[in-house]
Amino acid sequence: MSARDRILAKLRANAPQIPLPVPTPQLDAHYAARDRQESTLDRLARFRTGIESFHADVHVTLEESWPELLARLCAEKGVSSLLYGAATPAGQRLDAAAFAANGTALRPWAGQVEDIKADLFHKVDAGFTQARGAIAETGTLILWPSPAEPRTLSLVPPIHFVLLDAATIHPTFFDALRAENWAGGLPTNALLVSGPSKTADIQQTLAYGAHGPKELIVLVTTREGAAQ
Amino acid sequence: MSVPLVSAGEHPVRAYPPRPQAVYFYGTCLVDLFVPEAGMDAITLLEREGIRVIFPDNQTCCGQPAFSSGFPDEARQVAASQLDLFPEDYPVVVPSGSCGGMIRWHWEKIFADDPARYAQAKAIAERTYEFAEFLLHVVGFNRPDQGEPTTVTLHTSCSARREMGTHLVGRELLAKLGNVTLAHHGHESECCGFGGTFSLKHPDVSTAMVTDKVAALKATGASEVVTADCGCLLNITKRAAKEDLDAGRVKASLPGEHLATFLLRRTGGQASGSN
Amino acid sequence: MNAPTPHTAHATRGKPIAFVSAEALRERVHEAINDDHLRSSFRGAMDFLMAKRAAQFPDESELVSLRSLSEAIRQYSLSKLPDLLEQLEANLTRNGVHVHWAETPDEANAIMLDIARRHQAKLIVKGKSMVSEEIEFNHAMEAAGIGALESDMGEYIVQLAGEKPSHIIMPAIHKTKEQIARLFAEKVPGVDYTDNVDALIQIGRQVLREKFEQAEIGLSGVNFAVAETGTLCLVENEGNGRMCTTVPKVHIAITGIEKVVEKLEHVAPLYSILTRSATGQAVSTYFNLISGPRKADEKDGPQEVHLVLLDNGRSQAYADEQLRKTLQCIRCGACMNHCPVYTRIGGHAYGTTYPGPIGKIVSPHMMGLEQTHLLPTLSTLCGACGEVCPVKIPIPELLVRLRGEAQSAPHPHPAMVGQGAGYRPLVSFVWRLWARIYAQPGAYRAFTWLASRFRALTPSRQSGWTVARTPLKPAPKRLRDMVRERV
Numbered sequence: 001m002s003a004r005d006r007i008l009a010k011l012r013a014n015a016p017q018i019p020l021p022v023p024t025p026q027l028d029a030h031y032a033a034r035d036r037q038e039s040t041l042d043r044l045a046r047f048r049t050g051i052e053s054f055h056a057d058v059h060v061t062l063e064e065s066w067p068e069l070l071a072r073l074c075a076e077k078g079v080s081s082l083l084y085g086a087a088t089p090a091g092q093r094l095d096a097a098a099f100a101a102n103g104t105a106l107r108p109w110a111g112q113v114e115d116i117k118a119d120l121f122h123k124v125d126a127g128f129t130q131a132r133g134a135i136a137e138t139g140t141l142i143l144w145p146s147p148a149e150p151r152t153l154s155l156v157p158p159i160h161f162v163l164l165d166a167a168t169i170h171p172t173f174f175d176a177l178r179a180e181n182w183a184g185g186l187p188t189n190a191l192l193v194s195g196p197s198k199t200a201d202i203q204q205t206l207a208y209g210a211h212g213p214k215e216l217i218v219l220v221t222t223r224e225g226a227a228q
Numbered sequence: 229m230s231v232p233l234v235s236a237g238e239h240p241v242r243a244y245p246p247r248p249q250a251v252y253f254y255g256t257c258l259v260d261l262f263v264p265e266a267g268m269d270a271i272t273l274l275e276r277e278g279i280r281v282i283f284p285d286n287q288t289c290c291g292q293p294a295f296s297s298g299f300p301d302e303a304r305q306v307a308a309s310q311l312d313l314f315p316e317d318y319p320v321v322v323p324s325g326s327c328g329g330m331i332r333w334h335w336e337k338i339f340a341d342d343p344a345r346y347a348q349a350k351a352i353a354e355r356t357y358e359f360a361e362f363l364l365h366v367v368g369f370n371r372p373d374q375g376e377p378t379t380v381t382l383h384t385s386c387s388a389r390r391e392m393g394t395h396l397v398g399r400e401l402l403a404k405l406g407n408v409t410l411a412h413h414g415h416e417s418e419c420c421g422f423g424g425t426f427s428l429k430h431p432d433v434s435t436a437m438v439t440d441k442v443a444a445l446k447a448t449g450a451s452e453v454v455t456a457d458c459g460c461l462l463n464i465t466k467r468a469a470k471e472d473l474d475a476g477r478v479k480a481s482l483p484g485e486h487l488a489t490f491l492l493r494r495t496g497g498q499a500s501g502s503n
Numbered sequence: 504m505n506a507p508t509p510h511t512a513h514a515t516r517g518k519p520i521a522f523v524s525a526e527a528l529r530e531r532v533h534e535a536i537n538d539d540h541l542r543s544s545f546r547g548a549m550d551f552l553m554a555k556r557a558a559q560f561p562d563e564s565e566l567v568s569l570r571s572l573s574e575a576i577r578q579y580s581l582s583k584l585p586d587l588l589e590q591l592e593a594n595l596t597r598n599g600v601h602v603h604w605a606e607t608p609d610e611a612n613a614i615m616l617d618i619a620r621r622h623q624a625k626l627i628v629k630g631k632s633m634v635s636e637e638i639e640f641n642h643a644m645e646a647a648g649i650g651a652l653e654s655d656m657g658e659y660i661v662q663l664a665g666e667k668p669s670h671i672i673m674p675a676i677h678k679t680k681e682q683i684a685r686l687f688a689e690k691v692p693g694v695d696y697t698d699n700v701d702a703l704i705q706i707g708r709q710v711l712r713e714k715f716e717q718a719e720i721g722l723s724g725v726n727f728a729v730a731e732t733g734t735l736c737l738v739e740n741e742g743n744g745r746m747c748t749t750v751p752k753v754h755i756a757i758t759g760i761e762k763v764v765e766k767l768e769h770v771a772p773l774y775s776i777l778t779r780s781a782t783g784q785a786v787s788t789y790f791n792l793i794s795g796p797r798k799a800d801e802k803d804g805p806q807e808v809h810l811v812l813l814d815n816g817r818s819q820a821y822a823d824e825q826l827r828k829t830l831q832c833i834r835c836g837a838c839m840n841h842c843p844v845y846t847r848i849g850g851h852a853y854g855t856t857y858p859g860p861i862g863k864i865v866s867p868h869m870m871g872l873e874q875t876h877l878l879p880t881l882s883t884l885c886g887a888c889g890e891v892c893p894v895k896i897p898i899p900e901l902l903v904r905l906r907g908e909a910q911s912a913p914h915p916h917p918a919m920v921g922q923g924a925g926y927r928p929l930v931s932f933v934w935r936l937w938a939r940i941y942a943q944p945g946a947y948r949a950f951t952w953l954a955s956r957f958r959a960l961t962p963s964r965q966s967g968w969t970v971a972r973t974p975l976k977p978a979p980k981r982l983r984d985m986v987r988e989r990v
Contacts, residue, residue, distance in 0.1 A: 004592075004604035007760065007814045011585040014822035022582035025575040027768055030568050054788065113750075113803035121716050138775075138786035150802040151749050155742060174771035183767040186732055188797065188804055189749070192790035197742035199704060200782070201657035201673060203680045204551050207704040210656055211711060212742025212789070255982045257941070261951050262975060264982035271986065283986045286944035294934055296884055298906025298925075302938035309942040390886035419843045423883025430881055431967030432529075432536045436847045437883070438971065466972035473973060500985060 031174050043136040043169045044220065050139015054195025055208055056216040060166070063221040067093050070161060073217060074126065075102035077159060083107045083120070084128040085149035090163050094128075113152055120152060126159035127152075131218075133168035133176060135192070141218065142176060143191040151189050160196070160213040166222040242393075244365040245319070245355075250280035251362075252313070252320045256327040256458070257289040263458040265501030266486030270323045270359050272500070273492050277367050284313035290322075292330035295338065297425045304338045311348045319366065320352060323359040323488060325388030325457050326424075331356045333391060360456040360487055361394040364401050371495035373405035380490070381411045381450035383441070383464060385457035386419050398456055398487060405494050411448035415440070422463035438467040446482050453484040461486060528854060528877050535852040541677060545849050548676050552840040555783025556891070573776045574895040577831035580764045584821065587730040587763045588812065594733025598795035600808045608638035611813050615640070615722075615755055618809055619649050622753055624719035628711075630737070630744035631655040632724030633671050633834060634757045634813055637856045637869065640722070652718070654711045654743040656704060663690050669850030671857060672781050672836040677849050711743065721747030721805065725758035726777070726833070727770045728810070735810065736770055737791040738777060740784075745791055754793075754805035760812050761821075761830035773833060776893040781835040816868035816920070823918055825904055829864050831894040836861075838888035838898060844881055853878065860888035864901045867908075872921030876909035948983070955981050 001009070038046070048058045061069045074082055082099065085091045086108035096106045107124065110116070129149050133142040141162055145151040154160050170176035173192065177183070182190070197212030208214055251274060259267040271281045287310060291303035314320055322328040335349035363369045382398050389395035395417075402410050421427065421437025442464060445453050455461050461484055468482035485501070493499045535541060560566040580587060592602045605611035619627060627644060629635060629651060641662070644651040653662040657674035661667060664686050668674030675683070684698040687706055694706055715721075723744055727736040735756050737744045748754045764770060778784045797804035820826045839845045839859030850858035855866040855875070863878040879902045888898040908918065909925035917923065940946045954961075958977045965974050980988075 002604065003606045003610055003814075006606060007604055007812075007818060008585050008588065010814075010818040011588075011760075011821055014818070022579045023575065025572060025579050025769065027572065027772065030572045030772065033568070034565065050785065054786075109802060111802070117716060117750075121712060140786055140790075147798075147800040147802060150804075151745075152803045155745050155749060172771070173774070174768060177768055177771065183732055186734055186767075186792060186794045188793070188795050188801060190792040190794075191745075192786070193788065194786045195788050197740070198788055199656045199741045201655070201660065201675055201741075202683055202700045202703055203678075204548055204673075204676075205680070205700040207701050209708065210704055210741035210743070211654065211708060211715075211746055257951075260982040261954060261977045264978045264980060264985050267982040268985045268989070271989075283983070285983060288941045288944055288947040291941075294938060296903055296906075297934070298879075298903065298908075298910045299931075299934045299938075300907055302934045305938045306941040309944065386883070386885035386887070390890055417887070419883045419885035419887070421843070421883060423885070426880065426883045428967040430529075430532065431970040432533050433844055433847055433881070434883075434967065435971035436536050436542070437843055462975060463972070466968075466975065469973040470971055 044166045046136040047134050047139055047169050056195045058218045060220045066219050066221050071098050071102050074104040079104050079125040081105050081107055081124050082126045083124045085109050087148040090130045120156050124157045127157040128161040129154050131162050131164040134164055135173050136169050137172045140192045140194040144187045145189050155212050159215045161217050164220045166220050250318045252318050253281050253283050254320050254322045256324045258458050266488055268500040269492045270488035290327045290330040300338055314352055320356040321359050321362045325358050325385040325392050328358040329387040329391030358392045358394050360397045364397050373407045373494050374496045375407055375494040377407045379409040379411050379450045380452050380454050381413050381445050381448045383455040385460045411450045413444040413448050420460045420463050422459045438463050442468050454487050454490045456487040531852040532848050535848040541849050545846050549840050549846045559779035559783050569776050572772050573893055576769045577894045587765055590730040591728055591763050598733045603811045606814045611638050611811050612643035614811055616647055622719050626650040626718040627720040627722050628714050628718035628747055629653050630723035630747040652714055656707050715746040715750045718751045720753040721751040722755050723748050725756050725762055728763045729767050730763055730765050732767050734792050734794045738787045740788040753807045755809045757811040760814055760817050777833050777835050780837040780893040820868045828896050831896050832861055837891045841887040841891045860898045872909050872924040876925035879905040951981055
C-alpha cells in the first residue's frame, strides 16, 4: 500500500464518526446581503482609496491618452528601460519613438525567461502589464499573466506600471470570480495584487520594496473622462 | 494601550423571564469556604427585592475544577450529585461566571451519554444565571446610591465575558450608582491569570499575568477593584496583598470586593463581611 | 550600505524539535518570563496586532456572518476530505502538477530530496512554509549537502540567527531592529551596522534577489488548495512567494492534507478573513493562484511543479469528531496575538513548530502526547483564542479534551498517540478523592466544617499559589453557616 492509499484509507475509515451531513456553505447569502449597487465611478473611487492606502499611485486618464501618460510617467521616474509584451492590444499602442524622446527605451519581451534573466534582474527598470480587472472592496488588481505578458513582468522590475479599464472593476473578489467564471478555466498563474511589495517583519515597521516591485503605478482608463 | 474588544457575537441575546417569586442560590464551593460574605451579600440583595432565596443544603460544587483539569469522570460524579437540588422551576443564581458557565454549557456535555441526566442538566442549564446578570436583567436592580463619591475599577472574569456573555452587566450595574465613577483599566479584557489549577501548575506565567493585572488596576487610581467572580477576586487581591507585604505597606494598595458586597454597601444594606 | 557579496553560509537552525519534556517546558517558560525585554517586545507587538485586527472588523454583523461562513466552509471541506484530496490530485495531475503523498516528515523530506537530486540542485530558495518547519526540511536538505535558504524577510532573519520562528505569521517578531542590525553586520558579508529598517530590508532584498536568480528549486507552502480546479493559493506581502514559485525551474509546494477546499469561490471569504485576522490587513499584497507548470507557449514560470501532501498526525485528529475541529485552522495566528500566555512567554518557549493556542492543540497530533502532554495545561482557558478564531475552532474546549486524554489511565485502544502520557497515579488519586468528598454532601460538609474550624492550621505555603500571593485561608464561617444563621 502506498502512502497515498494509507492516508486515504485512514481518513475513510474514520469518516462515519461524524453523524450529520455537513451543510453546503451559503456564500450567496453572505455576499448578497452586502451588495452595494454602486456605479462604476463609485467602484473606481473605492478601488482607488483602497490601493492608494497600500502605497500604489493611481492616475485616471481618458482611454485614448494613456500611452502618452505612461511615457510621461516613465520620464518622471527616470525609467531608462521599460519591459512589456508587444503582442497585446495595449502593447501595440506603445510608440517607441515617443518613449525614446523621453529617455526611455522600450523593450519588448522576447524569448524565454532563461534567455533574459540577467537583464530582467539587473537592467530593466520597469515592467508594464494590463490588468484583467480589479476589486473595489480591497483596492486590488487582477492580473492574468499570459504568453504575451509573462509573470515576471509584474514581479521582477523595481517599478510595475499597470493599465486598468475602470469598467472592469468588480465589487468583491467573490463577484469577480463568479462573474467571470474563473472556476471554468484558470490560467497557469492568476494574481491579485494590492500595492507594491512590502514587509513588516522588522519590528512591525512597514517597509516597501521587499522582494517584488518597489513602486506600483496604476493607469486607470475611463470613458467618462474623470481625469484628475 | 487599551485594546478594543471585538466580541465574537457568539451569545445570542438571552430572553430573560419576569422576576420570579423564588430562586435557588448556588453559592459555589469557593464562595462557601473562602468568600462566604460575597454569597451572603448576594442573597441579601435578592431577598431585599422580595425574592425568596432557597439555598439547597446539599450543594457542593459544579465539578468545574475537575472538568477543566482533564478529569471529566470526577466532574461528572460531582455534578451528578447536584442534579436533584433544583426540583422546582425556579431560576438558579450563581455568583460566579465560571461556575455559571460550567452549569450552563458544560453539564450537558459531560452527561451527553446519559439521556436522563442530560435532560435534567439541560433543563437546569437553561434557567441558570450569573448573579450580576440576574440582578440587572431579571430583578431590574435600581436602588439609589447612598455612599460617598468614589472611583472603582471593574474586573470581569473571562467566563463571564466569554462564556456567559455578561461583560457589560457589571458596568451597567455600577452605572446605576450615582456617586460611583468607573475607571477602566488597560487590557481590561485580558485574563487575570488565575485559571484554577493553572495558577498552581504554571506559577511563573500566572504570576506574570496577575502582576500585570494588578498594575493595570492600580494605575487607574481607583480606590478598589470590584468583580463578580471570586476566583479572580482572590487571585487579584492576594497578589496585591503580597506586594504590600513585600513592600512593608500596612494599608492595602488595592482592596477588592465582590460586586454583590459593593452594591449592597452602597445602597444602604448591611454587608456581612465585617467578620 | 555596502553591496553584499554572495554568501551561502547559514548557521544551522535552532535545535531540532526533539523532545519537549515537562522540565524543559517549565525551564523555557521560566527563562522567557524573566526576560523583561522579550516580554515588553511581545506585549507591544501583540497590542499592535490586536488593535489592527479590531480595526478590520468595524461591522460586527459582517464579522459574525463571515466567521460563520468560514467555519462552514472549513467543516464542509473536512467532511469530504478524502474525496476532495482525490479530486485535487486528479485535477492537479491533469494540469501537469506532480502530486506526492507523505505520511511522515521523513517521507516528505525523502520525496523532496529525490526531486532535488534529480535536478542536481545546489540551492533551494524557500517561501514561507510552516509545514516545512514542521518536517525540519532545512535540516534534511543541509544534511544532504543542499542549501535551503529562507526568503521571507522574517524567516531569513531567523535562519541567519540560527533560530526558529517565534510566530507563525511574523517569524522574527521577537527581535528588535537593533538586534537585526547587529546580525546583518555580523553575518552578511560587506554590510555595515544600520538599524534603519528600510536599509535593512534593502540588504535582504539584494542578497535574496541573487538567490532567486540562482536557485534551481523554489519551495512554498499552500494556504488553500482548490479541488475543483487543481489550484494552489498562496497569500503573501513580500513577493518572495511569487519569486520562489515563478523564477526557479522547479517549484515544490508542501502542505498538510487539511488545506483543501472544494470550490474556487470558497477561497474568497477564507482569504478575506485570513488576512484581516492575521495581521489586520484588509488584503495581502499578493494572492497567487497557481494551477500548473509553464505551458508550451508560455515564457516563464517553473517547468515542473510538485505538490507534497503531508499527513503527520492530521488523520489522527480527523478520526474524532471533536478533535477534527483542530483541522479547520487556516493558520492566521490571531489566537497567538490574543493569548495572554503567548504574550508573556513568546513563541520559542513552547518548543514546538506551532506555538500559542493552536500549537497546543495541533502539536499533540504531530508529536504524540508523550512529548506534549503538558502543553494543554499551559492555559487559563480564558477563551480569548476561541473568541477571535476566524473559523471558530473551540480551542479551550479542545484544550480541556487534551488534558483529559493526557491524564487518562492508559487505555488499550487510545484515540491518540501517547494517550495517558501525563497520567500520574497520585494526581489521579487526589481527584478521585476530591470527587468522593464533593459528590457526597455529608462528606463535603464535614470536610469544609473541619477546614473552617481549623483554619488556623492552613499551611502558609500553598504550592504555586503563594509564589506571588498571600495564602488562601478558609473563612471562619462558611456560606452555609451564614445562611443558616440569617434572621
